[in-house]
Amino acid sequence: MSAARPPIHTLTLEELETWLTAAGEPKYRAGQLAQWLYAKRAKSFGAMTDQPAALRERLAAEFLCDALEQVRVLGSEDTTRKYLFRLADGALIESVLIPASPALYGEPSDRRTLCVSTQVGCAYGCKFCASGLDGFARNLGPHEIVGQFLRVEELSGEKINNLVFMGMGEPLANFAHLMKAIAILNAPWGLGVGARHITISTSGLAPQIRQLAEQPLQVRLAVSLHGATDEVRQQIMPVNRKYPVAELLAACAFYTERKKQRITFEYILIEGVNDRPEDAAALARLVRKVNAKVNCIPYNIVEGLDWKRPSERRQDDFMAVLENARVPATIRREKGHDIAAACGQLRRQTMSPS
Ligand code: SAH
């Protein structure tokens, strides 16, 4: 019977209303239910004490109200913390909680970012990434995406005010569930995270970038470029064969135009692959075409893969080329390097303990 019960955290307010109306209940109970689920964080229908007992029983018979099961947590307060969760079918996923300003200047951080997963594994197989190493298992449901937020807030006792879809998986390959999860995360009746505080990262699915541009929500878009020419990019990202740089760039231009919003290109610096000064010059030319900005990330070593992070000197030289070309660019010296923070790594360690 439980296999047939959908999780309650997959329903929008409208869908709750539809269900309640069909069940002969007043519509206003949908707002009350949403409040129990997202404001009061009820973990069972039994806890919803102002609801009639018969309705609570009926809800429990029709829906699941489960939280994600925590398997491991790495890191500690004031640092990057990584959570490993087991889903109902046994699959493992990760979420990473990142404080914005580490206590370097002695002030507490007021902005906490959660990096969420959208799939179990990933089908895109970027050569440098731990998430793609074991292939793709399945899409996450909206409740499993929203569930990461709920559970990490609960376990950490912190309020999350920023969301990045940069965990395991390709968010735009799970488009419908992603949109539904974002609707719940963003809604005033849901978790109330502002759209401008939500960033979707994609490896460059051009058609879905255009589709996202047609959505009303002003979420932010980050595109994992990692190479400014087809030659460089397809060495490390098989997706480039399907959507080459020119096609990806056209989709990015469309997005920028539609949304009147600047996108960010993510660019991992990998020694000897994409870190030459001429790579930086090619990147600068490309970025200027769509008025984007660049976020460089020194490669995070993945166990079992041979890619290396360039020296700091080499990183600085790369950034200097971008700066001279007047391209807005930042470099993110990775937080959480020590706790296998690149996506997919903790899961691999747990699946195959060596
Ligand atoms: N699939 C989406 C989102 C998840 S990956 C995407 O590819 O954009 C989030 C980001 O982490 C991407 O920019 C990805 O390229 C980057 N990443 C993956 N492995 C990494 C590693 N070992 N070191 C640094 N960044 C990595």
Ligand code: SF4
């Ligand atoms: Fe998938 Fe993104 Fe990793 Fe590429 S970088 S394998 S798209 S999760």
